[in-house]
Amino acid sequence: MTDDLLMRVDGLTLCYGDIRAVNKISFTLAKGQILGFLGPNGAGKSTTLRLLSGVLAPDAGRIVIADSDLLDQPIQAKRAMGYLPEQPPLYRELTVDEQLLYSARLHGLNGAASRVALTRVKERCGLVEVGKRLTGNLSKGYRQRVGIAQAILHDPPIILLDEPTVGLDPIQLRDVRRLIRELGESRGIILSTHLLTEVQAMCSHVQIMRAGKLVYAGALADLEGRQGSTSLRIGLGAPPPLASLAEIPEVERVEALGTGRFRLYHRSGETFHRAIVERSVREAWDLWELVPERDSLERIFVELTLGEEIAQ
Amino acid sequence: MILLIASRELRRLWLSPVAWTLLAVAQGLCAWLFLLLIDDFRNLQGRLVGLENPPGVTDLVAAPLFRVAVWCFLMLTPLLTMNLISEERRSRTLDLLLSSPVSVAAIVLGKYLGVLVFLLGATALIALMPLTLGTGTTLDVGKLLAGWLGLALLVAGFAAAGLYISTLTSQPMVAAVATLGLLLFLCVIDLRTVGGEAAGSLLGYLSLLGHHDALLRGLFDSADVVYYLLFSVTFLGLAIQRLDNERLGH
Numbered sequence: 001m002t003d004d005l006l007m008r009v010d011g012l013t014l015c016y017g018d019i020r021a022v023n024k025i026s027f028t029l030a031k032g033q034i035l036g037f038l039g040p041n042g043a044g045k046s047t048t049l050r051l052l053s054g055v056l057a058p059d060a061g062r063i064v065i066a067d068s069d070l071l072d073q074p075i076q077a078k079r080a081m082g083y084l085p086e087q088p089p090l091y092r093e094l095t096v097d098e099q100l101l102y103s104a105r106l107h108g109l110n111g112a113a114s115r116v117a118l119t120r121v122k123e124r125c126g127l128v129e130v131g132k133r134l135t136g137n138l139s140k141g142y143r144q145r146v147g148i149a150q151a152i153l154h155d156p157p158i159i160l161l162d163e164p165t166v167g168l169d170p171i172q173l174r175d176v177r178r179l180i181r182e183l184g185e186s187r188g189i190i191l192s193t194h195l196l197t198e199v200q201a202m203c204s205h206v207q208i209m210r211a212g213k214l215v216y217a218g219a220l221a222d223l224e225g226r227q228g229s230t231s232l233r234i235g236l237g238a239p240p241p242l243a244s245l246a247e248i249p250e251v252e253r254v255e256a257l258g259t260g261r262f263r264l265y266h267r268s269g270e271t272f273h274r275a276i277v278e279r280s281v282r283e284a285w286d287l288w289e290l291v292p293e294r295d296s297l298e299r300i301f302v303e304l305t306l307g308e309e310i311a312q
Numbered sequence: 313m314i315l316l317i318a319s320r321e322l323r324r325l326w327l328s329p330v331a332w333t334l335l336a337v338a339q340g341l342c343a344w345l346f347l348l349l350i351d352d353f354r355n356l357q358g359r360l361v362g363l364e365n366p367p368g369v370t371d372l373v374a375a376p377l378f379r380v381a382v383w384c385f386l387m388l389t390p391l392l393t394m395n396l397i398s399e400e401r402r403s404r405t406l407d408l409l410l411s412s413p414v415s416v417a418a419i420v421l422g423k424y425l426g427v428l429v430f431l432l433g434a435t436a437l438i439a440l441m442p443l444t445l446g447t448g449t450t451l452d453v454g455k456l457l458a459g460w461l462g463l464a465l466l467v468a469g470f471a472a473a474g475l476y477i478s479t480l481t482s483q484p485m486v487a488a489v490a491t492l493g494l495l496l497f498l499c500v501i502d503l504r505t506v507g508g509e510a511a512g513s514l515l516g517y518l519s520l521l522g523h524h525d526a527l528l529r530g531l532f533d534s535a536d537v538v539y540y541l542l543f544s545v546t547f548l549g550l551a552i553q554r555l556d557n558e559r560l561g562h
Binding site for chain 1: 313316320324326328394403404405406407408409410411412413414415558559
């Protein structure tokens with residue numbers, strides 16, 4: 001393995017009876033990558049993360065973490081990993097401090113090191129003021145943050161987060177996203193979500209899952225580049241005939257929206273916007289509104305999760 | 313790691329009202345019985361004088377007390393062990409242990425050790441009752457120790473069986489009932505000798521209580537001790553295997 005490669009997964013498969021919950025998934029995770037597992041509910045995201053964390057055993061396939069096979073040398077492999085399950089594993093009768101200290105000790109930190117880690121992580125995750133409270137009495141957002149703190153406590157090179165932002169309020173959400181991006185700079189992070197906005201806000205790479213299969217894997221930038229036509233909404237005081245708008249280079253289709261508004265579908269490109277402005281001035285269309293409508297990734301996501309399988 | 317998990321388990325019991333209630337019930341029942349036994353002994357004392365080799369206070373008070381304590385623990389241990397794994401499974405905290413760099417054996421042994429220390433503490437409290445008689449009379453310390461050792465070994469076996477059954481389900485109540493059933497079955501397995509001599513002696517060997525009687529009489533037979541150790545080790549092994557199977561595939 002090269003220095004930057006943290007995890008290699010080959011042909012991971014898990015069946016529940018006849019159902020293939022995870023079907024021959026292969027990928028790699030490198031340092032500096034934040035990999036988002038994206039897919040509708042029941043696509044197998046959580047199951048995949050459970051397999052990667054070593055909580056569940058695959059029927060077939062290999063997971064190699066930092067040169068150790070997760071099945072053959074589980075202890076070495078697990079040492080390099082922090083995992084936040086779908087439901088944060090917290091003991092209700094422990095305080096936040098006790099819970100985190102216990103978790104740190106379980107991950108092999110000694111007494112002094114775990115107290116240092118505790119202070120550091122509580123600050124990072126905004127838990128300083130709830131240290132003495134019982135985890136059972138915390139609100140969902142705080143429980144989630146304790147769960148994240150638990151996953152990063154021993155400073156592992158690989159962090160697995162199953163829906164890390166569920167139950168957070170908008171401010172916590174912003175903080176946690178920033179935390180994850182910061183952590184991702186020097187580590188490898190895999191997170192799962194069914195929300196596309198989460199992937200857009202945090203991830204460098206995305207893997208889309210559907211019915212246990214990986215239907216897309218690549219850098220987020222590539223996925224954005226895959227977008228076909230985007231559209232531009234314009235409002236004109238003195239619009240030309242529809243046909244002449246359709247003849248503008250790069251325009252694929254024109255839609256009249258009424259009251260002088262039109263939607264132009266075109267190949268993406270900033271120069272197109274400039275060309276429209278120049279042309280409207282030259283031909284006195286009396287342009288009073290110009291709104292670039294970026295086609296959201298949502299559509300591609302829907303296409304991929306519902307539509308045909310697309311080769312990587 | 314084993315010690316860490318054991319101390320966590322012990323602390324969980326320490327904080328749980330269930331454990332304290334069980335301890336109080338066991339202690340209360342045994343204390344009441346202890347008083348009755350002492351009263352009996354006082355009434356019998358006059359007649360005992362005439363006997364050639366009269367049974368002492370250890371035989372007439374401590375042994376029956378331990379015998380009843382066994383039944384107390386038989387009922388109460390499943391309620392303590394039911395939570396060991398199944399509660400963690402139900403509240404999803406097992407994921408923390410399974411994703412940590414800790415072997416399954418360490419998890420199982422840690423849990424076992426934690427609950428065992430609690431239970432041994434409880435048996436020690438009960439053993440203290442006859443020990444207090446030492447202030448007024450002479451006790452047969454050997455017999456007392458043998459009886460306590462028997463009780464401790466039995467309880468260790470109960471806990472191991474309970475731990476194993478707790479790994480099988482995510483419903484603590486199911487684990488408790490199944491453990492109680494198994495333990496009761498193993499206690500009454502030799503009540504009727506069926507299927508001839510050979511089967512009878514096999515069932516007799518399997519019986520949990522048969523091995524305790526000898527210890528109560530002060531007969532320290534290593535075979536009895538080995539029986540209880542084997543019993544515990546077997547169930548611990550089964551528990552480790554059961555959890556490891558979950559990790560290694562079906």
